[in-house]
Amino acid sequence: MEKLSGYAFVAAMLSTGLATIAYLAYAISGLRAARMQTAGMPSTTGALGFVSGPRTAAIGRYATMLGWMATIFLLAGLIFRSIVAGRGPFANMYEFSLAFAFGVLVTYMFFERRYHQRILALVALPVAGAMMVYAFTIPATIEPLVPALQNNLLLTVHVAVAIVAYGSFAVAFAASLLYLLQGRWALVAAGMLIAGIVMAPVGLVMGGITGLLGGLLGGGVGGAISGYIAHWAGLGKSFEGEASGRWGLPKPQVLDEIGYRAVVVGYPFLTLTIILGAVWADTAWGTYWSWDPKETASFVTWLIYGTYLHARVVRGWRGDRAAWLLVLGFVATLFTYFGNLFFGGLHSYSGLG
C-alpha cells in the first residue's frame, strides 16, 4: 500500500507536468488566434475576453482532463498513505507538501469549472508542481506522530482546512499575477528586485537564515510599493477597464473578480485553521496562543487578507493595488507554510531536524 501511494504520487506529478504543458499549448494556441484575429482570420472572442482559435478548445479540454487526473492521482496517493499510517497524511513536511499541492489543484479545478479561465493554470499548476517536486526531495518515511500531534481528529481537520485556505490563496495569487503581468510589469519586477536586494541583508542582520525569507517578503512589499508608486504617478499605461486582456490573457476585471472570489472562499477557512490551531494548542500545551512563529505568520497572513477584503469591499479598491495585496498575501502564506523549517518553536514537527 505504501508503494501504491508512491506510484500514485509519481503519476500525479507526471500528470501535473503534462497538464501544465497542455495548458501552455492552450495558451499559445489562444495567443495565435488572438494574432490571427487582428489579422482578420476567423476566431471567436469569448464573453470573458479570451480569444480562441479552431483547435484551442480541444487542447483546453485535454488540459482540463489531465488536470483532473493529477488531482485524482494525488487524492488516491494521500488516501493510500492515510490507510497505511492509520491517520491523516499530515504528519511531516513530505505529507503536508503533497496535501498542499492537492489543495492548490482542487481549488484551481473548482475555479476553472466555475469561471472557465484555464489560463490561471499557468500559475496554479506550477505552484502545485513545485510543491510535489519539493516533497520528492525530502524524506518520505512514514513516521509515528510525535506526542504533540497525537490528536487525530483535530490534526486532520486543522490541516485539511488549512489546505483549502492555502489552495484558494494560490488561485487568488494566480489571478493577481496574471493581472499584474498585463500591466506595468517591468517597473514591478525592478521594484521587487531592488527591494529584495535591500531587504535580504537587513533580514540577515536581524535573523540569520531567515534573512532569505525576509528578502522574499521584502521583495513582495517592495514590489507592492513600487507598483503602487507607479500607479499613483501614472507611469505606464493603465489597462484597467480594458475590454479584453493583453496577449490573449483574460480580461483584467475577470482576474480581479476571481482573486476576490478565491479570497472569500479562503478567508473563513484560514480563520477556522487559526481557531482550530488555538484549540489544539490549548489541549496539548495549555496555552491557546503563544506567538510561536508559525502562529504569528498565520496571524499576519490573516491580517493581510483582512486588509484586502476591506480595501476591496469597503474602499472599492480594484485592479493594481488589490492585486498587489494578493501577491503580498500569498508571500505571507508561503512564509507561514515554510516557517517551521526555519523557526523551530512548537510547530517544529517537520521531521527535517
Added chain:
Amino acid sequence: MVQEAGTPPIGSAGAAAGPTATGPTAMDRVDGVLEGLWHLLTSMRVAMIIMLLIAVMGVIGSMVIQMPSGVSDDPAARIDWLNGVRPRFSLFAAQTDIMSSLQLFEVFNSIIFRILVALLTVSLVACSLHRIPGLIRTATKPRVDVGAAFFQHAPQHETIVARQTPAETRALVAGVLQRRGYRTLVTEDETIHVYGDRFRWMQFAGLIGHLSLVVIMAGAILGGIAGYRDQDFSIAEGATRLVGTNEGLSVQLVDFTVTYDQVTDMPSDYASSVVLLKDGKEIDRHVVRVNDPLRYGDLTFYQASYGSAAQMTIKDASGKVLTSEGVPFSWSLNDGDRSLGILSVPGTSYTLWIIGTSGDSDTRVHPGQVEVQVFNSGAASMTPIDDQVIDQGKAATVAGMTMTFDRESQYTRLSVARDPGVVLVWLGSLLLFVGFALRFMLPHKRVWGRITTRANGAIVAMATLAQKDAAISTDFEDLVNDIRTALQAPVQA
C-alpha cells in the same frame, strides 16, 4: 459668562470666580477634536493602516527570536538571556542592546504593539457603533420609493417594457422576487415602487464577526489578569510539590515513562503518573499525557517536558532525615553543559545546588557523581559555604549534614494553568467564524423596482447597489431575466 446665575452647571462650583476654559468656543473646539477623533477611529483607511502595522510587527516577531515569557519580567534572567543570544547578533558591538531597547526581542509585549492593538480594538468598537443605526434602518425601515435618477446611475440597472397593465406587472414582479426568496415591499403614488431584500439580518452577522474580536481580546486580557500560569512545574519521581495557588493542592509524581518508537527511535509517548493531593489527602489520580491533561476544577495540568533528576537523602547531624527526594535537573549552569537542580532543605536556611555531570569528558564531576554546593540563604554572600563532589550511594558529610546521592531518576515538567478568560476566547472565536462565514455565504441583497405606465402596458426599471461581476452573471442579472420571462409569458385570457 453666558450661564444664568441661578443654575450653575454641575461641577462648576469654582467657575464663577473668573473666566475659564469652558466657554463656548473652547467647547466647540473640544467638540471639533472629538468629532475628528471619532472620524479617525471609524475611518476604514486608518483601520487598514493599523492592521498592516500589526502585520509588520508580526513579521518582525517571527523573524527575530523572542524572549520566553517569564524571562522578560525577571531582570537577572533577562540579562542571562540577552547574553545567550549576543553571539547571534554581533554585526556591530551594541547590536543586541540596541535591539533590546527597541523591544525587538519582546515584540508582542512591546509598547507599540499594545498601542496598536488597543487602537484596533477601539476602532472596531467605534466602527460597529457607528454602523448600528444605519443597519437597523435598512433592515426595518428600508427606503422603498427611490427617485427615477437612481435607476440610471446604480451600478447595475435594467429597463423592461411590459405589455401588461401596471397592476399586473406589479404582481408579476413581486411574484418573481418572492419566488427567489426576496421579501418585497411596495408603495404606490403615481408610479409603483417595489423593493426587495434578502438576508437583511445577515448584515448583523458581519457586525457580530467584528465585535467577536473584541470578545476574544477581552478574554485574553481577563486571562492575563485573573489567570494563573506556571509553565515550569517540575517534579521528580517520588517527590511531591505544592501548587503555587495557595489552595493546599500538591502533586506527587509516581513515575514517569517515555516510550520510544521501535523503528525510528523517536519518542512516541510521554506519561506522568501523578497523584493530586489536597491538604495532604489524595483526591485524584491521573496519567498525564501530551493531549490528556489532568483537570481539577478550573485548574489544568499539562505535560510539558521532562528530564533527569538526582535522588538525594539529607540527614542532620543527629541522623534525622531532613528530606529524601528527587531534585529535577531543570536548570543549566552558565557553561551550558552541566545541569543544575536546586533544593532548599526543609527546616534549615540552606539551599543546595546539585550539579550533574556533563558526561565522560567531565573532569570535575564524573558520571555517577554529583557536585553539591551549599548556600546559606540567610547570608548575604553569594559564595557557597561548602562545595563537594560526592559519589553515588556513599554518604558524605557536607556543611555538617549527611548527604547521599541515591540514584539518578527522572522528573517531569508540567504546565499548570487556570484561565478564566478562555471561555470568552472560544465564544469569540465561534462568533468570529460563524459571523463572517454567514456574511459571506448569505450576503445581504437589495433591489429596487419602479413601474410606470406607458401607452398600452408598463415600463419596469430595476436597479441594485451591488457591483456588476465581470466573471459570472450576478444574481441581479438572473433576477432581471426571470422578470423578463415572467412578463413575456402569454397574458391570461
